[in-house]
Each structure stands twice: as structure tokens, then as C-alpha cells.
Amino acid sequence: MIVWIFFAITLSITAGGILSLFRFEKLKALRSYRYLQYYLILIYTFGFYGLWSTYFVDYLGAGEELLLKKVILFMATPFLVIGLIMQLLWINYMVNRPISNWILLVFSSILVVLLVYLYNTDALVFLSKASDLFNVFAAIVISFGFLTFTLIGTKALTRPARKGIFALLFLLIVLHIILVLDLGIGFRYVPMLFIVFFALHTGNGLVFIYMARVETIPESDEFNRRFDQFIAMHKITRREKEIITELCKGYTNQQVADALYITQQTVKDHTSRIYLKTRTKNRTQLVKMIMDLK
Numbered sequence: 001m002i003v004w005i006f007f008a009i010t011l012s013i014t015a016g017g018i019l020s021l022f023r024f025e026k027l028k029a030l031r032s033y034r035y036l037q038y039y040l041i042l043i044y045t046f047g048f049y050g051l052w053s054t055y056f057v058d059y060l061g062a063g064e065e066l067l068l069k070k071v072i073l074f075m076a077t078p079f080l081v082i083g084l085i086m087q088l089l090w091i092n093y094m095v096n097r098p099i100s101n102w103i104l105l106v107f108s109s110i111l112v113v114l115l116v117y118l119y120n121t122d123a124l125v126f127l128s129k130a131s132d133l134f135n136v137f138a139a140i141v142i143s144f145g146f147l148t149f150t151l152i153g154t155k156a157l158t159r160p161a162r163k164g165i166f167a168l169l170f171l172l173i174v175l176h177i178i179l180v181l182d183l184g185i186g187f188r189y190v191p192m193l194f195i196v197f198f199a200l201h202t203g204n205g206l207v208f209i210y211m212a213r214v215e216t217i218p219e220s221d222e223f224n225r226r227f228d229q230f231i232a233m234h235k236i237t238r239r240e241k242e243i244i245t246e247l248c249k250g251y252t253n254q255q256v257a258d259a260l261y262i263t264q265q266t267v268k269d270h271t272s273r274i275y276l277k278t279r280t281k282n283r284t285q286l287v288k289m290i291m292d293l294k
Contacts, residue, residue: 050076
């Protein structure tokens with residue numbers, strides 16, 4: 001009975017995480033937010049398909065347990081691998097340091113090669129080695145993201161949010177190290193680790209969603225009237241107006257390009273013309289000029 005309670009708790013955590021992921025319109029233009037969505041959905045899929053499924057194979061006493069667990073775990077692997085890579089991309093875009101493609105390729109290639117090798121071994125050996133491999137891989141990838149987040153930092157989050165994500169990433173690393181060390185955790189306590197796994201990953205998402213800084217142009221009839229007058233007075237085009245709106249959110253050129261589906265060079269070209277028209281030297285002066293309209 002207790003197992004089903006634990007399963008229901010993980011379902012509740014997942015439902016809360018998914019509902020929160022699609023709740024805030026203001027975050028949708030952020031590239032980091034999109035990677036956060038991919039990351040959590042893939043991790044949730046692995047959690048139910050890979051973790052809970054293999055656990056229930058033992059719990060319900062299905063026949064050919066070892067072979068069945070081997071197949072399930074192998075099929076669930078891509079969700080974990082891609083999910084962790086999405087987590088890494090989320091962190092890197094959050095700190096405005098897009099990760100190099102070759103790093104992603106190295107991480108993915110190493111795991112795929114080892115998995116193919118392990119799959120040709122005995123089912124018992126595969127289950128033992130693959131579990132350690134998953135946890136080592138997870139600890140390395142999360143540590144890479146943890147160091148990036150810690151050393152570079154980000155202004156996209158409030159100070160409490162930075163501390164929260166710092167703690168959650170650190171606890172995820174500790175969790176996977178504990179699983180590698182195999183401290184003799186009993187079968188009946190494994191679902192508790194599943195809850196911790198789901199909760200820590202969901203926590204990352206909730207902290208970012210509810211505490212991310214997304215500055216926008218103030219919304220009021222008076223401000224909109226003044227803003228429209230500003231646009232007309234400086235002969236700002238429709239596209240340039242869209243770019244000004246995105247710049248006021250604190251976006252980088254790449255983030256503006258992603259939000260408007262244009263190239264980064266196009267953003268730079270439009271921005272230069274905006275500076276000339278408004279007689280400003282940089283985006284800081286431009287944004288201040290806009291915000292002063294209120």
C-alpha cells in the first residue's frame with residue numbers, strides 16, 4: 001500500500017511541475033525557459049518509464065524480471081540522456097553562455113558507446129553496470145552545469161532564486177553520488193529516492209518559473225500613448241518597435257533574435273538604426289529613455 005502512496009506523490013509532483021511549466025506567458029520568449037520545459041518533461045518521462053517501471057517489475061513479480069528490466073532501462077535511456085543535456089542547455093542559456101556543440105556531442109557519444117557495449121553483456125551485469133553508468137553520467141553533467149551556474153552567475157534570477165537553484169543542483173549531485181556508492185538502501189525505501197529525484201528536478205523548474213526576472217515595458221493607457229508618440233516622433237518602424245520591446249525585457253541580441261525569429265545580425269542592424277534615430281549610444285540609454293516615459 002505504501003508503494004502506491006509514494007507513486008501518487010510522484011504523480012502529484014509531476015502534475016504540479018507540468019502545470020507550472022505552461023502557466024506563465026511572460027517566460028515563453030526566453031530560450032532558457034524552452035530548454036527548461038524540454039528538460040523537465042524528458043526527466044519526468046524517464047522517471048516513470050525507467051525508474052518506476054523497473055521497480056514495479058520486481059514489486060509485482062513479473063516473469064523474466066531481469067530481461068524485462070534490461071529492455072525497459074535500455075529503452076528509457078534516451079529520455080535521461082537528452083533530459084540532462086536539456087538541463088545543461090537551460091543553465092547555459094540562463095547565464096547567457098550558450099554551450100559548445102562539441103561538448104554535447106562528447107557527453108552523448110560516450111554514454112551511447114558504453115550502453116551499446118553493456119547491452120551485449122548478461123542482463124544482470126547490464127542492470128548493475130548501467131545503473132552506475134547512469135548515475136555517474138548524471139553526476140558529471142549536473143556538476144558541469146553546477147560549476148557553470150556558480151562561476152558565471154546570472155542576473156536573470158533574484159538572489160534567493162540563485163541560492164535555491166544552487167542548493168537543488170548540489171543536492172542532485174549528492175543524490176547520484178549516493179546511488180553510485182550503493183549504500184545498501186533497502187528495496188522498500190527505493191520509492192523514497194524516486195520522490196527525492198522528482199522533487200529536486202521539479203524544484204529547479206519552480207524556482208526559475210516563479211523567481212525569474214523578466215522586465216517588460218509598463219502597461220497602462222497613458223504609457224502606451226506616450227510610447228506611441230515616442231515611436232512616431234523618432235520614425236521607428238514596426239520591426240524596430242518590436243526590438244525595443246524585447247530589449248526592455250533585458251534580452252541579449254540572441255534572445256531577441258530567437259523571440260522574433262530573425263537572425264542575430266538583423267537585430268544588430270536594427271539596433272544600430274534605433275540608436276541613430278533616438279540619439280542614444282547603447283541599450284542602457286535606450287531602455288532608460290523608454291522607462292522614463294512612464
